[in-house]
Each structure stands twice: as C-alpha cells, then as structure tokens.
C-alpha cells in the first residue's frame with residue numbers, strides 16, 4: 183500500500199514539544215534539589231519532630247516524585263514512543279492529565295500550610311487572609327480538576343483553545359494566594375520585629391526571614407504572572423516566553439508547556455520552602471522572638487521562618503523556657519552564655535548590665551525555645567534583683583573554681599531566690615566555671631557536688647574558654663525544669679511570687 187504524503191501544516195497544532203522538553207529538564211533539576219532538601223531534613227531532624235510532620239514531608243515528596251514521573255512519561259510518550267507521529271500530539275496522554283491533578287494537590291497542601299502558618303504568626307488573630315488563601319487555593323485546585331476532566335472528556339487537544347480560561351483561572355488563583363501569603367507573612371514578621379525583643383541578632387534573623395518570604399513568594403508567583411501576561415510582551419520576549427508559558431494557547435503543545443511549568447512552579451515552591459530550613463537561620467545563633475506559639479499562656483516563642491521549620495513549630499506547642507544566669511562578678515557568666523549562643527570565647531572583661539539571648543535547644547527530642555538572661559554580677563553588697571524571681575523557669579548559678587568567695591555567694595543567691603519565690607525548691611544547676619584554670623583552683627569539685635546535693639540542684643564544672651560542658655549546663659537546667667513540670671504540660675509554672 184502506498185504511503186500517503188502527510189502535510190503537517192494541515193494539522194491544527196504546532197508540532198513542537200521542545201518547550202516541554204526544556205521545561206522537563208529544568209523541573210528535573212529542581213526535583214533533584216528538592217529530594218536533597220528532603221534527605222537533609224530527615225538526617226538533621228529525625229527524632230526531633232512529630233510523626234505527622236514526617237508524614238506530611240513524605241506525602242509532599244511522593245507527590246513531587248509522582249508528578250516528575252508523569253512528566254518524564256509524557257515526554258517519553260510524545261518525543262520517543264511517538265517520534266515522527268505528529269498526530270499523537272492531538273491526543274491527551276494519561277500522564278499529562280494525571281500530572282495536572284498531582285500538581286493541583288501539591289499546590290493546595292502548600293497553600294493551606296502557609297495559611298495556617300500565617301494564622302499562627304498572627305497569634306491566631308488574623309482569620310480573613312488565611313481563609314482567603316484557602317479559598318484561592320481551592321479555586322486553583324478546582325480549575326485544575328475541571329481542566330483535567332474536560333481534557334479527559336474530549337480525549338483530544340482540539341478543544342484546548344476553548345478551555346484556555348481554565349489554566350488562566352488556575353494561574354490567577356495561584357497568583358492571588360501566593361501574593362497574599364507573601365504580604366501576610368511579611369506584614370506579621372515586621373510587626374514582630376517592631377514589638378518584639380530588640381537585638382541585632384533578632385532583627386537580623388527576622389530580616390532574613392522576610393527576605394526568604396519575599397523571594398519564595400516572588401519566585402512562586404513569577405511563573406503564573408508570566409503565564410497570564412505573556413501575551414503583553416513584545417515579540418522578541420515572546421519568542422522565549424512562548425516556549426515556556428504561553429498563556430492562551432490554541433494548540434496542544436501548550437499542554438506540555440503548561441503542565442511542565444506548573445510542575446516547575448510547584449517544585450520551586452517546595453524547594454524554596456525547604457531551603458528556608460532552620461539550619462541556615464541557626465547560623466544567626468540568637469533566635470527571634472515572634473509569637474507563633476500554640477500555647478495561650480506563652481507570649482513568645484522561637485520561629486525559624488519556613489516550611490519545614492514551621493511545620494515543626496506548628497506541630498509542637500513550642501516550649502518556652504526562661505533561664506537566669508546568676509553569680510558573683512567576673513565568674514564567667516557572660517562568657518558561658520556567649521560560648522553557648524555564639525560559639526566563641528572573649529578574653530576581655532566587660533562588666534554586664536543585663537543581656538537576654540534566645541536559642542532553641544533540642545533536649546530529649548523536644549525543642550525548647552530558651553531565653554537566657556545574663557545578669558550583672560552579684561555580691562554581698564548588691565544582692566540579686568527581685569525581678570529574677572519573676573517569670574523565670576530555671577536558674578544557672580555560676581561560681582568560679584578559682585574563687586572561694588564566688589562559691590560562698592552561691593548559697594546566698596540560692597536562698598534569696600527561694601525567699602523571693604516562697605517555694606522550697608527551684609529548678610537550678612550550680613556551675614563551677616573556668617575549670618581550665620585547675621592550677622589556681624580554690625574550690626574542689628567535691629565541695630561543689632556537696633553544695634548541689636544539699637540544695638537538691640544539679641552540678642557541673644565547665645570552661646567557656648575550652649567549651650567544656652557548656653551545652654551540658656543548659657541541658658541540665660532544662661532537665662531540672664522538666665523534673666518540676668507535670669507530664670504533658672507545655673509550660674511549667676514560671677516562678678511568680680510575692681516579694682516579701
């Protein structure tokens with residue numbers, strides 16, 4: 183039988199899928215990074231988060247993987263299995279349809295998550311924006327589903343021009359939700375910066391969070407904006423744009439571009455969320471104090487700003503612990519706190535007036551938002567300020583092993599707090615500092631241990647200089663606080679007392 187010459191120009195399509203191919207390569211690269219982020223999340227935080235957070239991360243990753251597999255199949259179907267068969271471009275392949283749905287589901291999960299995050303950031307006060315975000319997210323999902331159902335019903339791409347309003351709706355809903363998320367989160371972060379505990383580390387971290395939020399918002403909004411506005415650009419730009427995000431297509435090639443672009447956008451969204459993970463922000467050491475807690479009694483809590491981190495913040499009623507560091511002058515209180523928070527030792531001596539630091543500490547798989555108050559040194563003539571008896575969960579009482587006087591001050595300070603608080607026991611760790619100076623030792627470790635035992639406190643020797651046992655000090659303090667905390671109680675009663 184003679185083969186009929188086929189005139190490709192008679193087809194109601196543009197027979198090129200190059201745009202889809204390039205888009206698939208980019209999406210695959212982004213997918214690889216997303217998997218890497220997921221791996222890092224599990225290797226860093228395994229055991230520290232709650233089960234449902236892991237489930238959520240796994241579900242998102244599986245959906246991402248599924249979407250990527252569909253994209254690869256789609257490319258295989260059109261470019262390899264049907265090589266030299268331009269007619270195949272007329273018919274909707276199952277993977278094209280299913281990946282539209284998978285991307286829609288990923289989108290709604292991420293948007294609902296961000297709506298929840300916004301609500302939490304606002305101390306559960308802001309309802310309107312989160313509800314609008316969810317409605318827009320549902321709108322985007324519905325547009326996706328209707329689009330997929332229509333394509334399935336028709337079985338071919340011939341009706342695609344008539345259905346072009348559906349991807350336009352999808353893009354519009356996505357832009358609305360992403361823009362609202364970005365503005366909402368930035369607004370609340372700025373509010374927290376203005377009213378929260380002011381310090382350069384806090385401000386830096388909040389600035390960083392705002393930058394992340396704006397970047398993530400800009401990038402996740404970028405593709406849909408181009409999608410909707412592409413036709414407005416001049417010809418030269420359009421040549422490029424048409425290959426990625428042609429908004430109102432009249433040919434099936436669009437489906438490839440659309441699909442890949444949506445996948446690309448979602449993967450980017452995922453990627454950015456994960457890139458904003460806690461380790462990066464932890465480099466700032468001092469943490470921010472913004473209201474994100476689920477506990478109504480706690481006013482501030484740590485906030486690392488993004489996706490996975492906030493998943494965790496949301497999942498756990500973050501436990502805030504306020505710890506006061508007390509002791510004689512020059513025993514090394516500030517050095518101890520600085521070593522713990524900033525990981526460095528300062529040789530020079532500057533008397534402290536008072537500074538507060540914040541840091542999250544994972545202890546026994548639970549993350550605590552610790553606020554550490556470094557106080558001015560006490561002596562017989564300047565006893566402790568009664569403010570250190572109010573709202574404090576635990577105490578670190580520091581003496582220097584090179585100063586007998588500083589050791590003797592510990593009992594005085596301890597009794598004073600007990601007096602102030604009107605209780606018989608306080609969560610407390612007694613710390614013998616400067617243990618690297620053993621040649622000048624004036625206080626034996628047995629004396630320290632005995633004193634701690636008599637007062638029912640924990641005890642440890644440290645050196646801020648050599649970073650010996652520094653982290654352990656605060657772990658012990660948390661341990662002492664938790665001993666006095668009823669099981670499942672997020673907030674132990676901070677010592678609030680009548681001053682006698």
Ligand SMILES: Nc1nc2c(ncn2[C@@H]2O[C@H](COP(=O)(O)OP(=O)(O)OP(=O)(O)O)[C@@H](O)[C@H]2O)c(=O)[nH]1
Nearest residue numbers: 512513514515516517529531534559616645646647
């Ligand atoms: N060798 C040694 N020196 C230390 C150590 N910790 C602190 N110092 C030194 O002790 C001096 C006082 O340290 P600070 O941390 O300022 O003491 P402080 O208790 O905060 O002093 P106030 O602010 O007056 O209460 C500084 O010169 C520190 O370098 C340590 O572990 N080993």
